[in-house]
Amino acid sequence: MTTQTKRATIYFDPILHKALRLKAAETSRSITELVNQAVRAALFEDATDLGAFEDRQSEPLVSYDEMVKRLKKDGRI
Numbered sequence: 470m471t472t473q474t475k476r477a478t479i480y481f482d483p484i485l486h487k488a489l490r491l492k493a494a495e496t497s498r499s500i501t502e503l504v505n506q507a508v509r510a511a512l513f514e515d516a517t518d519l520g521a522f523e524d525r526q527s528e529p530l531v532s533y534d535e536m537v538k539r540l541k542k543d544g545r546i
Contacts, residue, residue: 479504 493500510519531539540546 489500489503492498496503497534537546
């Protein structure tokens with residue numbers, strides 16, 4: 470099974486690029502693999518956050534002032 474890939478040009482800060490090269494050498498992985506993994510993780514986190522927002526959409530809104538009052542009442546602040 471062949472994996473179709475798309476090519477993109479990414480310009481890294483020189484220090485970040487050096488860190489990526491070192492990490493790639495240390496883990497015997499390519500910079501492409503490391504970047505793909507990081508992007509997947511970031512997108513998954515975004516999807517998880519959006520899911521949580523959707524799950525809590527029906528919850529009542531609480532104003533900032535009300536939240537501060539509740540925290541003071543509970544002794545948290």
